[in-house]
Amino acid sequence: MTTARQAGLVTCRTCARVWPMQTESCGRCGMPLTSREPMSLQRVWAWWLAGLVCYIPANLYPMLVTETLTSRSDDTIIGGAIEIARHGDLGIALIVLIASVFIPVIKFIAIGYLALSVRMRSQKTPVARMHLFEVIEFIGRWSMIDVFVVAILSALVQLSVVASIQPGPAALAFALSVIFTMFSAKSFDPRLIWDYLPSRAGQGAS
Amino acid sequence: MTDGFSELQVQPGGGARRLSFVWMVPVLALLIAVGVAWQNYANQGVLIEVAFPSANGVHADETELRYRDIAVGQVEEVRFSDALDQVIVSIRVDQEIAPFVDQQAQFWLVRPEVTTQGVTGLDTVLSGVYIEGDWDGEAGVPASQFEALAKAPLLSGGQKGTIIKLSSSTGLPPTATPILFRGVRVGQIGEATIGGDGQTIVADAVIFSPHDQLISSTTRFWDVSGISFSLGAAGATVDFSSLASLLAGGVAFETLGSGGVSIEDGREFSLFADEQAARQSFLIDNETGGVEFLAIFDQNLPGLRVGSAVQLGGLQIGEVTTIAGVTDEARFGDGRVRLLTTLRLVPSRIGFNGGDDAEDDAAFVDFIERRVNEGLRARLANVALLTNELQVDLFLAPDADPAALDRSADPFPQIPTTAPNVTDVTTTVQDLLQRIDDLPVEEVMASVIDFLDASTTLVSSEETQAIPGEVAETLAELRKTVASTRALVESEEIGALPGEIAALSASLQDTANRINAIVADIEEKALVAQLTETIAAVGAAADTVPGLAKQASSVLSEAEKLSLQDLATRAEELISAAEAVLNQDSARALPEELNATLTELRSTLASLREGGLVENANATLASARGAAEAVSKATESLPELSARLNRLAGQAGAAVDNFSRDGDAGRELSATLRQIEAAAAALERLARQISRNPNSILIGR
Numbered sequence: 001m002t003t004a005r006q007a008g009l010v011t012c013r014t015c016a017r018v019w020p021m022q023t024e025s026c027g028r029c030g031m032p033l034t035s036r037e038p039m040s041l042q043r044v045w046a047w048w049l050a051g052l053v054c055y056i057p058a059n060l061y062p063m064l065v066t067e068t069l070t071s072r073s074d075d076t077i078i079g080g081a082i083e084i085a086r087h088g089d090l091g092i093a094l095i096v097l098i099a100s101v102f103i104p105v106i107k108f109i110a111i112g113y114l115a116l117s118v119r120m121r122s123q124k125t126p127v128a129r130m131h132l133f134e135v136i137e138f139i140g141r142w143s144m145i146d147v148f149v150v151a152i153l154s155a156l157v158q159l160s161v162v163a164s165i166q167p168g169p170a171a172l173a174f175a176l177s178v179i180f181t182m183f184s185a186k187s188f189d190p191r192l193i194w195d196y197l198p199s200r201a202g203q204g205a206s
Numbered sequence: 207m208t209d210g211f212s213e214l215q216v217q218p219g220g221g222a223r224r225l226s227f228v229w230m231v232p233v234l235a236l237l238i239a240v241g242v243a244w245q246n247y248a249n250q251g252v253l254i255e256v257a258f259p260s261a262n263g264v265h266a267d268e269t270e271l272r273y274r275d276i277a278v279g280q281v282e283e284v285r286f287s288d289a290l291d292q293v294i295v296s297i298r299v300d301q302e303i304a305p306f307v308d309q310q311a312q313f314w315l316v317r318p319e320v321t322t323q324g325v326t327g328l329d330t331v332l333s334g335v336y337i338e339g340d341w342d343g344e345a346g347v348p349a350s351q352f353e354a355l356a357k358a359p360l361l362s363g364g365q366k367g368t369i370i371k372l373s374s375s376t377g378l379p380p381t382a383t384p385i386l387f388r389g390v391r392v393g394q395i396g397e398a399t400i401g402g403d404g405q406t407i408v409a410d411a412v413i414f415s416p417h418d419q420l421i422s423s424t425t426r427f428w429d430v431s432g433i434s435f436s437l438g439a440a441g442a443t444v445d446f447s448s449l450a451s452l453l454a455g456g457v458a459f460e461t462l463g464s465g466g467v468s469i470e471d472g473r474e475f476s477l478f479a480d481e482q483a484a485r486q487s488f489l490i491d492n493e494t495g496g497v498e499f500l501a502i503f504d505q506n507l508p509g510l511r512v513g514s515a516v517q518l519g520g521l522q523i524g525e526v527t528t529i530a531g532v533t534d535e536a537r538f539g540d541g542r543v544r545l546l547t548t549l550r551l552v553p554s555r556i557g558f559n560g561g562d563d564a565e566d567d568a569a570f571v572d573f574i575e576r577r578v579n580e581g582l583r584a585r586l587a588n589v590a591l592l593t594n595e596l597q598v599d600l601f602l603a604p605d606a607d608p609a610a611l612d613r614s615a616d617p618f619p620q621i622p623t624t625a626p627n628v629t630d631v632t633t634t635v636q637d638l639l640q641r642i643d644d645l646p647v648e649e650v651m652a653s654v655i656d657f658l659d660a661s662t663t664l665v666s667s668e669e670t671q672a673i674p675g676e677v678a679e680t681l682a683e684l685r686k687t688v689a690s691t692r693a694l695v696e697s698e699e700i701g702a703l704p705g706e707i708a709a710l711s712a713s714l715q716d717t718a719n720r721i722n723a724i725v726a727d728i729e730e731k732a733l734v735a736q737l738t739e740t741i742a743a744v745g746a747a748a749d750t751v752p753g754l755a756k757q758a759s760s761v762l763s764e765a766e767k768l769s770l771q772d773l774a775t776r777a778e779e780l781i782s783a784a785e786a787v788l789n790q791d792s793a794r795a796l797p798e799e800l801n802a803t804l805t806e807l808r809s810t811l812a813s814l815r816e817g818g819l820v821e822n823a824n825a826t827l828a829s830a831r832g833a834a835e836a837v838s839k840a841t842e843s844l845p846e847l848s849a850r851l852n853r854l855a856g857q858a859g860a861a862v863d864n865f866s867r868d869g870d871a872g873r874e875l876s877a878t879l880r881q882i883e884a885a886a887a888a889l890e891r892l893a894r895q896i897s898r899n900p901n902s903i904l905i906g907r
Contacts, residue, residue, distance in 0.1 A: 042226040049232035053239055070332050071268075180231065187228070 003194070010035045037189040044115045047184030052108060054177035062168035064150055069162055076170060077101065077146065100146040100174070103139060107181050110136045114188060121196040129193050137185050143178040147171060251279065252304035254297050256313045256337070256352045261293040263317060263335035270336045271297045271313075274364065278303040281337070297337065308346030312362075313339050314355040322454040323382045323394075338362070357381070360396050360412035367393065368418035371474040372427060372457070373401060373408045378477060379431050379455040385411060386430065386456045392417035395457060408474070411457070421459070423467045426484035427477050431455035445480075460484070486522075496524065496550040497567050499574070500612075500620040501584040501598065502532060503545040507628060509596035510586060516549045517587075518600040524551035526598060548618065549584070549598060571619055575611040577602075578622060583609070586626035599627065718890045 004011055009018045010033045012026040025032050037043075062074035075083060077100045085093035110132055117129060150167045157165040258264070261284055271279035279299040287294050299307055317335045318327040330336060337354075340362045361367055372378060378398040385393035393413035401408040413421055433452065436443045457477065462485060478484035516524035532546040553570040574582070583606050587599040600621070609622035664670055 039224065039226040043228040046226060046228040046232050050235045053232055053235040057239060057242070070334070176235070180235075 005035055036191055036195075037187070040187055040189040040192060041115055041119060043187035044111065044184050047180050047187055048108065048111055048115070051177045051180030051184055054173045054180060055104060055108070056173075058170045058174035058177050061170035061173065063146070063170040063174065064153065065166045065168050067164045067166070074168060077174070096146065099143055103143045104177065104181065107136055107140055107143070107185070111181065111184050111188065114193070118192045118195075123197055126193050126197055130190060133185070133188065133190050133193070140178070140182045140185055143181075144175065147175045147178070249301050251298045251301045252307070252350070253282065254299055254307060254350045254352060256295050256297060256354050257287060257292040258295060258315065258354045259292060259356070261295055262315070263330075264293075264295055264315070264337070265334070269295075269334065271299060271339055272316075272336050273303065273339050273341070277336075278339070295337070305345040305348070306341050306343065307339065307349070308341060309349045310346060311339055311341040311349070311352060312355055312359055313337055313352055314358050316358070321382055322380070323384065357397060360394065360410055361414075366415035367412045368415070368421060368469065369410055369412050369471045370421065370469070371408050371472060372411050372477045373406045373474055374477040375406050376479065378407050378409045379429060379457060381409075383431070383455045383457060385413060385427075386458050387417060387420060388458075390417075392420070419468075420461060421469055422461050423469055423473075425459050425461045425475065426487060427457055427459040427475050428481050428484040429455075429477055429479055430458045430481075496552050497570050498527065498618045499549045499551060500615050500618045501547050501549055501623050502620065503547070503584075503586055503623050503626070504542070505586065505626055506531065506543050506545045507586055507596060507626060510545070510547070510598070511595075514595070515589070515597040516551060516600065517597055518556065521555065523555040523600075524549055526550075547598065549621070571611070571613070574619070574621065575613070578609065578611045581606050582621070583624040584621045585624050586628055588628055596628070714892070715890075718886060721886045722890075 004018065005021075008021045010021050010023060011018050012029060012031060012033055014031040015026060015029040017026060017028045019026065019033055021035065023033050059077055061076065062079075063077050064075045064080060066073045066075070077096070081093045081096045081100070084096060114129060114133055114136075117124075150171045153165045154167050157163055263269070264281055264284055266281055266284050269281040270277040271281070279297045281295055282298050283296040285294050285296075286292070314337070315335055316327045316330055316338045318325070318331050327335075338358065340359065343364075360369060372395065379395055381395065381397045383395045384391040385395065393411060396410035396412070398407050398409035400406075431452075433444060435445075458481070460481075476487070478487060510526060510529060512526055512529060514526040515522045516526065526547050527550045528546075528548040530546045531543045533541055533543050535541050538544065551570070551574075553566065558566065558570050558573070581602045581604050582600055583603045585599050585601065586596045589595040589597050603624055606622075606624055611622070612620035
């Protein structure tokens with residue numbers, strides 16, 4: 001089959017109207033039309049790198065600073081999870097670990113893999129890669145759960161001298177890291193996955 | 207876009223030829239990260255190591271280093287020294303403070319502490335211990351290895367003051383004992399240690415600025431801890447400075463005299479046991495310009511020691527500085543050991559210009575020499591009556607053998623001496639004790655004990671103990687009697703008695719009147735003549751008349767001495783006796799019992815009254831009245847009797863002649879008449895008395 005591109009057409013990504021290739025903006029909704037996002041991979045890598053840079057301090061610095069009358073404890077993400085696990089709340093520890101560690105790490109790996117596969121003009125398992133991309137894009141926002149927890153705790157537990165919880169520097173870095181990886185995923189143009197495939201009947205891309 | 211665009215798009219890598227602006231983001235992030243990391247590293251501060259004997263409560267990444275209570279660092283690591291004999295605490299000191307942490311810096315651990323001076327470090331109970339550092343505000347030679355102090359130094363946190371040393375041979379107050387100046391806390395004592403000579407105890411002490419200006423070389427310190435109690439000629443004295451210092455102890459000081467020079471850090475002062483000792487010490491050893499003399503005493507008496515006072519007219523002007531024995535057969539003429547003493551006299555004590563210069567000293571020696579020429583001598587004397595402690599007395603002995611100050615004596619001028627003024631109190635006291643011992647104290651004691659035993663037996667016997675009860679009973683009975691008497695007297699029935707008696711007496715009066723009238727009648731009708739005539743006639747019968755008259759007379763006299771009077775007298779006696787009894791103190795001591803008794807008595811009397819006693823009395827009186835009336839009736843028959851007498855007289859008329867010769871009968875008759883007259887008069891007197899004071903019969907007054 002032919003792709004829209006081979007047919008000399010370009011789709012509007014906003015309202016899904018198809019226009020001839022030369023058209024610069026959608027006649028229906030007015031959005032600019034591109035057959036492929038320009039510099040998509042570049043932007044993917046840039047956000048990806050920014051996310052990675054932020055992810056390092058996010059894990060090194062304390063996420064949560066808990067001050068009570070007698071003690072003060074600084075918990076990093078992993079340290080906090082271990083602490084929770086040590087108190088016996090394995091489920092919560094697991095959620096924290098998955099949301100704050102596994103998901104971001106998997107996201108970095110997945111985005112890197114997708115970008116690399118496009119760069120390498122891979123022709124393998126395009127459907128699986130497409131699904132991977134969709135999952136990444138969907139699941140990425142859940143990484144913010146840790147940041148929300150910190151924000152809520154900080155707002156709630158402010159008992160002056162007795163006990164107070166404050167966000168540590170890692171909270172900001174982690175939030176930035178999640179945002180940057182989301183941008184990274186957003187920058188990826190999934191249509192690129194399909195560009196180097198040999199034409200096959202019954203398969204097409206938007 | 208052109209056709210070439212599609213070509214371009216087919217090659218995704220082609221986009222790489224132009225750089226996306228998005229690359230700014232990771233670059234910026236990287237820059238910031240690197241910047242933060244570098245700044246962190248640069249601000250990391252300086253790592254120092256402090257060695258503690260033990261690190262109780264010190265935790266890595268938790269324990270703070272504080273300077274003036276502000277955190278300026280944090281412990282990074284706690285480990286042992288190589289030989290395991292110390293704990294090395296690595297502390298990361300803040301960058302801006304680090305330069306000041308130089309060689310002079312001191313570190314110690316602050317933990318809660320409870321002493322008599324109060325509670326310190328209370329905040330560390332919750333927050334955990336912290337390490338306090340102290341250093342001055344000037345950067346010095348940097349250092350990174352320190353030895354921690356065992357306790358907080360006396361001066362820390364920018365406090366200013368003067369550090370002195372206090373020494374004592376007996377003991378010092380505990381650490382942190384306040385130093386008080388007239389009750390105001392101006393410093394404190396540090397930890398006491400044994401001095402280098404092993405004899406004294408030395409402690410650092412600090413006087414905080416600006417109070418350290420109070421300290422000079424003439425300052426004396428003394429202990430005001432606890433209570434001092436002394437018993438002397440002036441009475442007993444209990445002395446304590448303040449309740450606070452009584453509980454917590456304290457050291458007081460006073461700068462005595464003037465002329466002290468300001469002191470340097472580390473000067474040593476003695477701590478005296480009390481104020482008196484401190485002042486005493488000041489008098490002698492603080493005054494400069496002592497001039498030394500020799501004195502050799504013939505007697506080698508115990509009790510003189512180095513430091514003993516030298517007095518001139520009761521004023522201490524110096525002290526004994528050395529004591530030695532001396533034998534010099536050639537010089538003294540015998541081999542006895544004599545007492546060689548060196549006396550240090552302080553000229554300024556007696557108004558001389560004390561000074562170090564030799565001129566003043568020479569003037570003082572001249573002065574002593576003149577005085578010696580006038581008779582000044584040294585002798586040993588008792589300090590106090592009962593101790594054998596001696597002092598050296600300089601006194602004017604007018605009758606002393608001439609002597610002079612021996613300026614040639616070596617090494618000091620020698621003051622002549624004289625016989626000691628030492629009372630051998632010991633002997634006297636022994637005599638006294640012997641005499642006391644000889645007293646038959648034990649015999650006396652034995653008999654006293656016997657006496658006491660006997661008394662105890664007597665007192666503790668049941669009979670003796672029963673006496674008070676019996677007395678009380680007796681008194682109660684007496685009281686009862688008196689009260690019943692009184693009640694009887696005061697009862698209405700008795701009150702009515704006088705009236706009845708008055709009536710009785712009236713009838714008696716009446717009777718008497720009638721008797722009088724009869725007698726008058728007899729006299730009027732010249733009965734005497736008729737009687738005289740009759741008497742002769744009645745002859746023998748008349749012989750019996752005198753006897754009858756006598757009987758009547760005696761009856762009447764008896765009646766006169768009626769027992770009523772007697773009863774009244776006895777009642778009076780009884781009453782006064784009862785009063786006397788009641789007036790006794792012992793009786794008064796029983797008012798309550800008596801009260802109770804009276805109450806009982808009243809009820810008894812009430813019952814008695816009900817029981818008819820008074821009625822009986824009334825009845826008696828009534829019968830008395832009856833008797834009186836009978837008497838009255840009897841007297842009514844007297845006219846008849848007189849008529850009969852008249853008749854008798856008439857009938858006797860003839861017989862009178864028979865008697866006329868016999869004068870005896872007339873005499874007897876007239877005597878009879880006189881007796882009758884006397885009887886009538888007595889009756890009259892009684893009647894008068896009763897009518898004048900009817901109560902007298904009853905109460906005897």
